[in-house]
Amino acid sequence: MIRSPNTSFLPTLPLLLLLFLLTAQAAQPRFLAQTCNSSCGELTGITYPFRLTTDPQGCGDTDYEISCENDKPTLQFHSGKYHVRRISYGSRTIRVVDPSFFAANGTCIGLPSQSLSVMELNEDSRYRGFASNIETSFVRCSGNITIQSYRRVPCLSDDDGLNSVYVSYGTYIISGLKGPCSFLARVPTIYQAVMGPSYENIMLLLQEGFDLGWSVECHDTPFTYECRSPEYYVYGVVSFFAGFLSSVFFDVTLVARFVLAPMVVFGFLIHKYRTTQKSTVTEMVVAKNSSLVARRYSYADIVAMTDQFRDKIGRGRFGTVFKGKLPDGGLVAVKVLGDPIKLAGEGFVNEINVIARVHHNNVVRLLGVCSEGSHNVLVLDYMPNGSLDKYIASREEGTKFQPLSLEQLLQVALGTARGIRHLHEGCDSCILHMDIKSQNVLLDHGFVPKVTDFGLSKFHNKEGKDSFSMGTPRADLRYVAPEVLSNGLGDVLCRSDVYSFGMLLLEMVEGKWLAESKGKSSSQVYFPMWVYDHLSEGGDLELQNVTQLESAIARKLCVVGLWCIQKSVSQRPLMAKVVEMLETNGDHLQLPPNSFCFPEHVSAKDLQSDSSRQLLIPESVEPSS
Incomplete structure (x- = not known):
């Protein structure tokens, strides 16, 4: 067999040729920067890279242009104007100051002409801020404040103290201030190691301005890369075959510009x-x-x-x-x-x-x-009491949260059911929560439940079809209905939330059961199956140290939960019926058909977990004495 020549490199030839061409074009010396020396007001010796707007062409760099306004050197920076105090060419820094502070008298300062944060200093590609710059902030408050880091600005404040402006050097915390306060502006300021500076010191620092750095030894041009040395000479990056190739391929370069750009x-x-x-x-x-x-x-x-x-x-x-x-x-x-x-x-x-x-x-x-x-x-x-999962008793020890009693769990379950019922029936459209779980039920100071976290919610038109399709589920798989997980079991209905709520009810009882039982076993069983087997045979949940009322509550929560997790969607009650079942006497509730299956989506790794939230329990457990 004759192997054909390897031609995989051929498609890259045009690109390599273009790169070589552009490099050759960059090799040609462009110009020799003209050395100029200008002045504006008290600022003298303005030279490369800076230039005045009135300087001849070729002086300095147009990206670093300074205007002379009323004998004040003015730099256009971040959509505002700043006066230039001095330029240090050795350290490559320029100190600028807000015009409101530049000519302030010795007793008062005004508000900055524009608000500018330290982080915004680096948004201009020509300059960079320094870590030594910190922020000075201005706030307006409708009352006097006593925080030491805030200093009152007399000339901007009313004498009665009902409308005062405060300035803070390096601090911006409105939440800790007394009385309603609002943010006005902030401005970078040079850092000085002084604790709690006085108003006069802050005023002097603002008048000094802040520093910016620059670096223009190298900068990009449309299709070349030019570098200037500190002596302002321009030299090529590559000089190899430059003159010959640039003259031959000039037209090709021109075409490339209009294609690539x-x-x-x-x-x-x-x-x-x-x-x-x-x-x-x-x-x-x-x-x-x-x-x-x-x-x-x-x-x-x-x-x-x-x-x-x-x-x-x-x-x-x-x-x-x-x-x-x-x-x-x-x-x-x-x-x-x-x-x-x-x-x-x-x-x-x-x-x-x-x-x-x-x-x-x-x-x-x-x-x-x-x-x-x-x-x-x-x-x-x-919600000061956090989420419900912290109060469901489990095998975890050392928790600082006191588990809720069965009476409290019933009230939490009833309130949660009413909230979900309102989502399904109380609005123009049926709102599917799609992520019902104990972590998404919050408790206020009186342990009243609040359904939260609607990031996965869906709207369903009540007058349209009774279902709609959904992509890959992203909720907690332990609470997800089978039809959501399998394309072969149907579409998503409002009763998918009912399934998740049923798992939540069983989780409540399972946590209470585990808290009062102990034992070890090498295997585990699915808690809903265990509950169904015991209740269908006339047994109870083997809860210890509970009253007859609490035992009845546990049974009611389990029976309602088993109805909610029926595999067949049509056999699950609507949330209105679930609320009714939780409000009535649990003795009259009948067990549903044995029509729920082991959750195949729970992995083997999950089966080995000790977490009670998996709704798995040891196959044989000895009740605690």
Whole structure:
């Protein structure tokens, strides 16, 4: 057999030729920078890379242009103007100051002409900020404050103290201030090792300005790469065959520019579209529900509300939850959604669509939202007792949470059922939660349950079909109905939430059962099957140290749970019926048919877990004495 020649390198020849051509073009010396020396007011010796706008062509670099306005050297930076105090060519730094502070008298300063953070210093490709720069912030308060780091600005404040402006050097914490306060502006300031500087010291620091660095030894040009030495000479990166090739391939280079440049621009536009599309969608959703949202917050409000995200109280599939404090002292839960590109903004959109429309005592309440650039944040009611899973008794020892009694568990189950019933029947459309589990049931100070986390929720038109298809499930598999997991078992219905709620009821009883039993076994059985076998044979749940009422409650929770997890969707009750069953006497409840199966989606690794949340129990357990 004759092997054909390897021609895999042939498609790369045009690219290699183009790269060689562009390198050769870059090799030619372009020009010798003209050395100029200019002055403006008290600033003298303005030379390369800086230039005045009135300098002849060839002096300095046009990217580093300074205008002379009323004998004041002025630099255009970050959409604003700053006066130049001095330029240090040895350290390659330039010190600039806000015009409001440049000519301030010795007794008072005004507000900065524009607000600028330290992080924003690096957004200009020509300059870079220094770690030594810190922020000085201005806030307005409707009352006097006593925090030591804030200094009152006399000339910007009323004499009666009802409307005062305060300045803080290196500190920005609104949440700790007395009285309603609002953020005004911030400005970079040079760092000085001084603890709690006085108002006069802060004023002097603001008048000094802040430092920026530059580096222009090398910079890109459209199809070349030029470098300037500290002596301002331009030299080529490659001198190999430069003159000959540049003259031969000049026309080819010109064509390449007009071919490659549109491709680069087109690719950039596609990338920009993909990265901003979901951000635009979330803005549209917020605007659409603006009449239903209590308040819109800025991201600066969120930072102040959470004290710079200091107290983390939870983390979910779509984001992280922090404890926050409103200006009036009220506590809130601040849910910061994750990467909008990675998550496609889905969780934020779903939560806004659902919570903004639902008002029920057993559904968490939305207090406000923030949708600013890539920041998507929900401000919710704060639940001091956390999530239900912490209060379900289990085999875990050393927990600081006291398990709820069976009477309390019944009330929690009933409240949760009412909340889900309202989602299914109390709105124009049936709202499928799709992620019912103990972690998504929050408890307020009186242990009243609140259904939360609607990141996976779906809307279903009551007047349309009774089902709709869904992609790969992303909820906790222990609570997911069989029809959601298998394409062969049907589509998703409102009764899929019923299945998840049934698993939650059985989890409550299982936790109480395990807390009062002990024993060891090499094998495990599925808890719902164990319950069904015992109850169908006329037995009880073998709970120890419980009253007759508590035993009846446990049986009722199990029977209702078994009805909810029926394999056949049509045999499961609607949530309205579930609420009715929980409200009535459990002695009259009949066991459902034995029509539930072992969850095949639970892996062998899950079967070996000791977690009671798997709804698995030892096959033989000796009750504790």
